Amino acid sequence: MHVFRILAAALLPAVAAGTPAAAAPPTAGRAAASAAVADSYLVALRPARSSVQSRAAGLTARHGGRVDRLYRHVLDGYALTASAAQARRLAADPAVASVEQDRWYRASAVASWGLDRLDQRRLPLDDTYRVPDGGGAGVHAYVIDTGVRTTHGDFGGRAVSGTDTYDNDDDATDCNGHGTHVAGTLGGTAHGVAPQVRVVAVRALGCEGSGKTSQVVAALDWVAAHAQKPAVANMSLGGPASATLDDAVRRLVAAGVPTAVAAGSDGNGGMDVDCRSSPARVAEAVTVGATDRQDRLAGFSNFGRCVDILAPGVDIVSTTIADDAATTKLTGTSMAAPHAAGAVALLLSRQPAATPAQVESALVAAGTPGIITNAAGPVPHRLLHVQ
Template sequence: MVNIRKPLYAGLLAAVTGLSVAVGGTAAAQPEEGQIRGAGEGAAIPGSYVVKLKDQLGISSVGDTAAELTARHGGSVGLTYTAAMQGFSANMSEKQAKRLAADPRVEYVEQNAVLTIQGTQNNPVWGLDRIDQRNLPLSKTYTYPNGGEGVTSYIADTGIYMQHPDFGGRATSGYDFIDNDTNASDCQGHGTHVAGTVGSTTYGVAKSTSLVAVRVLNCSGSGSYAQIVAGIDWVAKNAKKPAVLNMSLGGGAASSVDTAVRNASNAGVTVVVASGNSNANACNYSPARAPEAITVNATDSSDNRASFSNYGTCSDIFAPGVSVTSTRNGGGTTSMSGTSMASPHVAGAAAIYLSANPSATPAQVQTALKNAATNGVVKNPGSGSPNKLLYVS
């Protein structure tokens, strides 16, 4: 009996052990899954992701690595980035994105989402008058040390109406990441207005700067993280320096956008951004929260923080942003309000500083503008905001 049962027990044990090994082998073969940053965001674009590769892979291998990763995990490659960050955008399922996030060559995968312009339509004019004097009332003049000659100002926005006579032939097309071509014309108006405040002859802070349109927002004034990062990447690679990049746009917190801003700044481009129009902490928004950017809050003509303006420790400076008159798409003028209108005042001031100090780093430009600002005049600046109003002299 013993001799009969003993082999039976051993065989059973072997069978169970074999089953255990088989089950264990199946479990080990299941692909690992990582986390997706920004998953569940309200402005998410389903099936679309931004992938940040680990930096040690090298710029030359980004395209090949993107192709290999999507071949392995599924999906397709959209845009590739080599300057503002090493990575790419991808269209794939959530499950494929999670598998991709676990790949050792990937630093993170972020849910692609929509960003929007930070301005709204309104009426009349005053901004330039305010920034060349310390205190109110307005003097009815705008005195400036130079016109931003020799500086290139990149406008990442809805495009620019380059034929507007107030640009004097200084506005040109860079690239259009909405239609993927070189015609970055404006079909919305926001970018033309912003460009006018940076550098038009009549309404611009820096009246002689070169203006380059980088279209990252569509005719409705919205674009994706992937398109914004592509625009920043293009500027980082192609900027004619000294250079300023204005981004009057924003959305939820996005690591990919922050990374792109940091690397563009490291490449020598001074980045100026709107803090946002939610009357909320700018530290919860990108690119406003990026420390390398000069983040701009808005004031009205009485030096109040605009009712819509974001605020907080992630912001750097205030500038006029209510009822700002500037160039209109198709010609003429229009008035708008928003931190979108405040940001280009500072971008223009940065161009003026760089014209006089062409070798200045982005960090030095930021420090210079903050040191020159008028202190303590903004009413209700918001918790944590530096009480500094832009001053050009």
């Protein structure tokens, strides 16, 4: 099983199956990429009329192992604890589409200047962020991360706990800080792009900033089942390529929830390195790279054909968990993604019936072209713009 991590530089904890993209050293994401979870697998089933529960029970009776959780919305399948031999036998069963080892994912981290940059086409900054009409009102934003300190004053009572698929309960309290920072950038009153959005904490990563594929997929499954639309999801996490996770993200988007994902903080890996990691490589998601105050592609940011838009991701000030007024500064594509998710919320507050494809098209079309001073390769990178 893969582990995913947050993509921020200041937070380096590992994430099983997924880690937040925080402002952390670019090595953090790579370190997690090889962290397979022993004896833990995700099983995707072929289409059938019987329930996932009954098929999982039958397969486990035949091949062994233990069913840990069921997926019914973004995946027809289940998470399984089993030996490698049991997993191999299961994979050969004609009722099974695939068996994928669970892995860890990490976060991608390496009023904020980032907000100031969004509402003007050119530098220098004017020290003002003019909130566009709507402000995200009427939209629910699902932050799939380490949880959120929902009592923080910057949320003004607009943040609630949704679910915790890391501990399998309903308490999505943040004990890491990454998710609260991300949520503040997306929807904080003072620090957020969309200061009237409703923030829903979906905890899939633990206190160290990492979580397993199975936990991240469970979070997506919960959002698909419970999303109050119009809605947007944010995934500031990343890890090794996972076809199962990718398909779960696609199905969430197909269910009507546009999803912003961090491109990843492995920029020194070369062009299109983001196309080799999940969920950054999912074409249906809005994949977000990071820029600095000088409109340069951040040195840690992934770039290339799988990046849809760039957004501020260096030295971003937002909310944190020390107390209900605390803030901190983080860097990473984890910080860039919620800028884009907030912009999606702004669009949906004005056009609530827009499809995810229409939202992404509008977001990219509104971006400012030709200003990234160190853009590499043939891909036209646009800087996120709200109006």
